[in-house]
Amino acid sequence: MSKELPEWEKAREEFVVQWGSLGTQWGIPRTMAQIHALLMTAPEPMCTDDVMERLEISRGNAHTNLKDLVGWNLVRIITKKGDRKEYFEAEKDVWKIFITISKERKRREIEPAMQLLRDCAARTKDEGAGPGREFHQQMQDLDEFLSFGVKVADTVISMKHASALQWAMRLLG
Amino acid sequence: MSKELPEWEKAREEFVVQWGSLGTQWGIPRTMAQIHALLMTAPEPMCTDDVMERLEISRGNAHTNLKDLVGWNLVRIITKKGDRKEYFEAEKDVWKIFITISKERKRREIEPAMQLLRDCAARTKDEGAGPGREFHQQMQDLDEFLSFGVKVADTVISMKHASALQWAMRLLG
DNA sequence: TCACACTTTCATTAAAAACTGAAAATACCG
DNA sequence: CGGTATTTTCAGTTTTTAATGAAAGTGTGA
Secondary structure (H helix, E strand, O other): OOOOOOHHHHHHHHHHHHHHHHHHHOOOOHHHHHHHHHHHOOOOOEEHHHHHHHHOOOHHHHHHHHHHHHHOOOEEEEEOOOOOOEEEEEOOOHHHHHHHHHHHHHHHHHHHHHHHHHHHHHHOOOOOOOHHHHHHHHHHHHHHHHHHHHHHHHHHHOOOHHHHHHHHHHHHO | OOOOOOHHHHHHHHHHHHHHHHHHHOOOOHHHHHHHHHHHOOOOOEEHHHHHHHHOOOHHHHHHHHHHHHHOOOEEEEEOOOOOOEEEEEOOOHHHHHHHHHHHHHHHHHHHHHHHHHHHHHHOOOOOOOHHHHHHHHHHHHHHHHHHHHHHHHHHHOOOHHHHHHHHHHHHO
C-alpha cells in the first residue's frame, strides 16, 4: 500500500505533521503550516498535485493555502519551460524567513493594533484627572511601547544577517 | 435600557471589542483577549460577575478565561477582607506585560518547536550527501536560529525596562 | 453541621474556521 | 477559433473551537 520511505523522509513526515500542530498555536491554519514545512524541506519545487498527494488534501485546500503562502512572501512561484504547471518553492534561508514573517506580522497585526490605540487615546485626550485620564495614559503607554518595538524591528529587518549577529553578540557578551 | 456611559467608557468599550478581534489573529481566543483588555483598563479589580455583565457572557466562559489569564500570569487574584469573592486585576505596566508574554510564549511555543527540530536533526545526523543531508542541515539551521533568538530574549527578559531602553537606543542611534 | 456564597466542572449547543469537490474561469497551443 | 491543461472560486459540509447553563463542589461562618 504505502511505499517504503527513506529514513530522512520519515523524519520529514514527522516534521510536517508536528509543525502543523505547532502552527495552530500561533494562529496559523494547520494546512498552511504543513505546506510551509513541506516546501521548506523540499529538494525540488512542488506543484499543486504533489502537495495534494503528499498531504492527502483537496485541490481547493492546497490551492488556497499555497496562494496564501505566496501572499506572505514565504513561497514563490516557479515556472518550468515546456510545462505549464506552476511550481512552488519556499524560502529556505532562516534569516530571510524571519525578516519576512516580521514584516508581515507588523503590517497585519501590529499596525492595526497601533491604529486602535491611537484612536482610543485621541478620543480621551481631554480627560481630566480620574479614570478617564488613566485610560488615556494606558492607551498611550501601549502605543509608545509598540512604536518603539516597531522601530527596533525595522532596524533589525534592515540589517544583514551578519551585522545582526554581531550586534546581538555584543548584547549577550 | 443601556445606561449612559461617559466618553472614556465608550472608548474603552471600543478598545475591548477591537482588541478581541485582534487577539484572534494572534491565536488568542476572542473572549480571553476582551477580558484582558477590560482588566487592563479597569480602575478597580473586577469580580466574575462584573466581567459577565460587562461583556454579556456566561459564568462558565468568564470563569475559564479569567483563570486562563491567571495561568498566563497576566492577571492576579485579589481578595478583599470581609468579602469572599475573588477579584481580578491585570498587570498594567507595559514592560512587565511584554516580559510575561515573552516568557510564556517561549515556554509554550518555542521550546516544543525546538524539541521537534532536534528530534528531526538527530534522526538524520548520519545522512550522507543528498536530500537527507540537506534536510538535516535545514533542521539544524532552524534550531540554531531559534536557540539564538531564545538567548537574546532571555537577556532582554532579565533586564530592567530602563536598561533595555538604553540598550535599544544605542541600536537605533 | 447546616445554609449560604461562591467557584469549578462539564455535557450540550452554538459559532467559527477549515476543507471538499465540482463547476467556472483562464491560459496556452495547434 | 476549439480543445485541453491548469487555476480559481465557492456553496455546502465537516471539523474544531468556544460558549452556555445548570449541576456539583468547596469552603466559611453562624
